[in-house]
Amino acid sequence: MRTTLTIDDDNAARLERMRKERDLSLKEVVNEALRLGLNEMAQPATKSRPFQTRAVNLGPLLFPTVKEALRVLDEDFDRKKLGLE
Secondary structure (H helix, E strand, O other): OOOOOOOOHHHHHHHHHHHHHHOOOHHHHHHHHHHHHHHHHHOOOOOOOOOOOOOOOOOOOOOOOHHHHHHHHHHHHHHHHOOOO
8 A cells, every 4th residue: 555644753763763773664664663553552451450559657646636736737827827937
């Protein structure tokens, strides 16, 4: 089959580099790249394993309750608002 194809500059540069490295014609390099790409695209998507995180000990809590943490944050905010820090 004969056709006209517009190739993006970055892909054209890679094809040209491969053509020189492998001492092939542009037609051969383009057909090989298309064949490999089409074969990969035809493969069903592989199922990946579910993402898992590992537990890490971060040491003791700085504040025993959420209420205590909020109290400290409120005090800190008030000091900054009043320009005491």
